[in-house]
Amino acid sequence: MSRAVLATFALCCSLAVQADQHQQDLAYSLGVRLGERLGEEVPELPLGDLLEGLRQAYEGKPLRLEAARIEQLLDEHEARLESSPLRHARAIEAEQRFLAEQSRRADVRTLANGVLATELSPGNGPRPTARSRVQVSYRGELADGSVFDESATPQWFRLDSLIAGWRSALLEMPKGAHWRLVIPANQAYGEEGAGDLIPPHAPLVFDLRLLDVAD
Numbered sequence: 001m002s003r004a005v006l007a008t009f010a011l012c013c014s015l016a017v018q019a020d021q022h023q024q025d026l027a028y029s030l031g032v033r034l035g036e037r038l039g040e041e042v043p044e045l046p047l048g049d050l051l052e053g054l055r056q057a058y059e060g061k062p063l064r065l066e067a068a069r070i071e072q073l074l075d076e077h078e079a080r081l082e083s084s085p086l087r088h089a090r091a092i093e094a095e096q097r098f099l100a101e102q103s104r105r106a107d108v109r110t111l112a113n114g115v116l117a118t119e120l121s122p123g124n125g126p127r128p129t130a131r132s133r134v135q136v137s138y139r140g141e142l143a144d145g146s147v148f149d150e151s152a153t154p155q156w157f158r159l160d161s162l163i164a165g166w167r168s169a170l171l172e173m174p175k176g177a178h179w180r181l182v183i184p185a186n187q188a189y190g191e192e193g194a195g196d197l198i199p200p201h202a203p204l205v206f207d208l209r210l211l212d213v214a215d
Helices: 003-041 047-059 067-082 084-101 163-168
Strands: 116-121 133-141 147-150 155-158 178-183 204-214
Touching: 084 116, 084 178, 163 178, 163 204
Parallel strands: none
Antiparallel strands: 116 178, 133 147, 133 155, 133 204, 178 204
């Protein structure tokens, strides 16, 4: 066998070993993260049953519990977590970190109630009053960037029907203005959240245009 062939064979073996090690390290890292989360959420979880379920699901093997029973147990577990003080404390900490990061962005100013506002383009028309109706277009995101609401066409709202963070910002926006808003949870949906779309203690990010103002 030539030296060139031997060198190529050695290189291929080395790459295979590296790829194998990468997969092992990735699997271990995923296990660490899963273990950390479950250790906090369910500290007395039987690990043998956890690993059995993980292996059977991952390998596509028959499961020892019916699908309906699995969903029931997971729904009950999620309901307990939603009311857990630890879950709320984590969400509050995450919100505080996010708001602190956002407040350091260029051209951000803080409104009186903690809403962070960035003017993307100015307006030159009248500002709404507390009794006004406003026509807006908007896009709403959670802190992770996932979109929970977006206007397909311009929408009319009464100002007094909107969340507090929108009201306070719109009162300062002249007609035609385009702002980016970061709204703290206590100016949005608070510790309750809003259904499946907005979790408790969630700060919201809006791209908001004030298109028209009417009495």
